[in-house]
Amino acid sequence: MDAFVIQGGRRLRGRVRIHGAKNAALPLMAAGLLTEEPVVLRDVPRLADIRNMQKLLSTLGLRVEEEEQGSTDGGGEGLVLRLKEEDPQRSEAPYEIVRTMRASICVLGPMLAKRGYARVSMPGGCNIGDRPVDLHLRGLRALGAKISLDAGYIVAQAPAGGRLRGARVFLGGPFGSTVLGTDNVMCAAALAEGTTIIESAACEPEVVDLARLLTAMGAKIEGAGSPRVVIHGVPKLHGAEHRIVPDRIEAGTYIMAAAMTNGEVVLENFPLEAMGAVLDRLAEVGVLVEPVGPGAGRAGGMAATLDGDEAWRTTVRVSSERRLHPVQVTTQPHPGFPTDLQAQIMALLCLADGNSILTEKIFPDRFLHVAELARMGASLIRNGPTVLVTGVKELTAAPVMASDLRASAGLVLAGLAARGTTIVNRVYHLDRGYERMELTLQKLGAQIERVDQPG
Numbered sequence: 001m002d003a004f005v006i007q008g009g010r011r012l013r014g015r016v017r018i019h020g021a022k023n024a025a026l027p028l029m030a031a032g033l034l035t036e037e038p039v040v041l042r043d044v045p046r047l048a049d050i051r052n053m054q055k056l057l058s059t060l061g062l063r064v065e066e067e068e069q070g071s072t073d074g075g076g077e078g079l080v081l082r083l084k085e086e087d088p089q090r091s092e093a094p095y096e097i098v099r100t101m102r103a104s105i106c107v108l109g110p111m112l113a114k115r116g117y118a119r120v121s122m123p124g125g126c127n128i129g130d131r132p133v134d135l136h137l138r139g140l141r142a143l144g145a146k147i148s149l150d151a152g153y154i155v156a157q158a159p160a161g162g163r164l165r166g167a168r169v170f171l172g173g174p175f176g177s178t179v180l181g182t183d184n185v186m187c188a189a190a191l192a193e194g195t196t197i198i199e200s201a202a203c204e205p206e207v208v209d210l211a212r213l214l215t216a217m218g219a220k221i222e223g224a225g226s227p228r229v230v231i232h233g234v235p236k237l238h239g240a241e242h243r244i245v246p247d248r249i250e251a252g253t254y255i256m257a258a259a260m261t262n263g264e265v266v267l268e269n270f271p272l273e274a275m276g277a278v279l280d281r282l283a284e285v286g287v288l289v290e291p292v293g294p295g296a297g298r299a300g301g302m303a304a305t306l307d308g309d310e311a312w313r314t315t316v317r318v319s320s321e322r323r324l325h326p327v328q329v330t331t332q333p334h335p336g337f338p339t340d341l342q343a344q345i346m347a348l349l350c351l352a353d354g355n356s357i358l359t360e361k362i363f364p365d366r367f368l369h370v371a372e373l374a375r376m377g378a379s380l381i382r383n384g385p386t387v388l389v390t391g392v393k394e395l396t397a398a399p400v401m402a403s404d405l406r407a408s409a410g411l412v413l414a415g416l417a418a419r420g421t422t423i424v425n426r427v428y429h430l431d432r433g434y435e436r437m438e439l440t441l442q443k444l445g446a447q448i449e450r451v452d453q454p455g
């Protein structure tokens with residue numbers, strides 16, 4: 001089992017390119033199920049979850065062809081994937097694949113809409129919480145689907161005639177909207193008869209990216225990125241080509257890595273437009289993120305100063321004050337601070353000068369990193385969904401492990417800043433969401449190696 005061995009204390013310096021976003025690529029790949037024609041996706045990251053989705057889509061009768069677009073050394077562009085329907089009769093997403101990746105649920109809406117029938121293993125909970133799918137099912141039922149549960153599988157059937165019907169759908173739940181639920185309903189509504197209005201839709205940039213692909217495929221969608229999305233159904237969608245939006249979570253992770261090591265890095269293909277809340281909190285901590293090249297010289301790198309593609313794919317320089325200030329951070333649905341960066345900012349705040357308060361409002365139990373950071377000398381007190389982080393002068397290296405992708409990223413950051421040799425075990429969690437993280441960090445001057453750790 002792979003582990004990272006990190007010699008902490010190196011300042012990160014250099015330039016890296018942010019990859020395409022995992023959480024955009026997965027539902028966009030599933031949207032390939034909506035048409036008989038080829039869908040071509042560019043800048044798809046090389047990740048374990050992408051491999052799993054390729055496997056799942058092949059099982060569901062798509063031919064998935066891959067061509068390399070760039071280098072695999074942490075620079076260059078990602079994969080080009082070409083998806084093409086081959087056998088639309090295969091409508092079962094099996095437990096063996098779904099259990100490895102919850103995002104498999106995003107095949108449900110496209111299959112139901114295009115094929116009139118879907119059988120998808122019910123995803124279980126995972127290490128960050130229960131993760132129900134009631135809102136996905138509520139949305140699809142509103143469009144006329146008959147949904148039942150059979151031997152652990154969600155069985156969804158379109159009404160007689162095989163086509164869903166547009167409807168008004170409310171997708172708000174106890175923790176806000178649902179990202180993949182919005183994706184599922186948007187895909188289903190794209191091929192439904194009549195107009196669908198999604199109220200309390202998720203506003204995440206990855207949802208907007210899906211709407212862009214669907215629009216390129218001939219869908220009629222208004223308001224993506226706002227809480228009210230209107231979809232006028234069309235009878236058929238065609239093929240399209242699309243480049244995946246850059247990964248705002250990978251970008252945020254490398255900003256924090258630079259800040260924790262008192263480094264200075266340049267990030268290319270940086271999705272400035274998607275990073276408002278993160279840059280706001282980081283500015284208060286004392287981390288400066290400024291555009292270089294187009295948009296340079298505009299204070300704080302605020303997205304409003306750039307527009308169009310430039311705002312989504314710009315180049316920024318990250319630097320920080322030596323003394324990091326404590327802040328309050330609350331995770332929220334977009335445009336709030338993302339839950340997928342909570343572990344990483346906690347690692348950063350462990351080194352701030354004072355008390356920070358972190359509240360998790362999306363997955364209230366997403367704190368697997370807390371006990372591990374404490375093993376590295378962090379001072380953390382958790383009370384329900386809130387953690388009081390008291391900054392310490394330094395972190396000390398230790399063997400650590402976390403059974404969640406983002407928690408593991410937080411531990412790598414802590415290891416980069418800690419005194420001594422940190423071993424982060426079970427790196428396969430990181431490989432689900434970060435493309436060869438060790439190569440990117442090596443490129444920035446970190447001393448980090450991937451080793452095969454027995455057991």
Ligand code: EPU
Pocket residue numbers: 022023024026103129130131132133134135136137173174175176177178179180181202206339340362363405406433
């Ligand atoms: N929820 C419900 N009912 C539902 C669906 C969700 O109550 O039917 C609750 C969840 O339990 C949670 C909240 O609503 O409390 C938000 O969950 P959401 O459905 O938005 O999460 P998701 O769509 O399953 C995506 C990302 C996650 C990210 C969340 C929140 C993908 C593939 N996954 O999950 O990413 O944390 O949105 O932003 O897009 C990660 O990349 O590490 C990751 C976990």
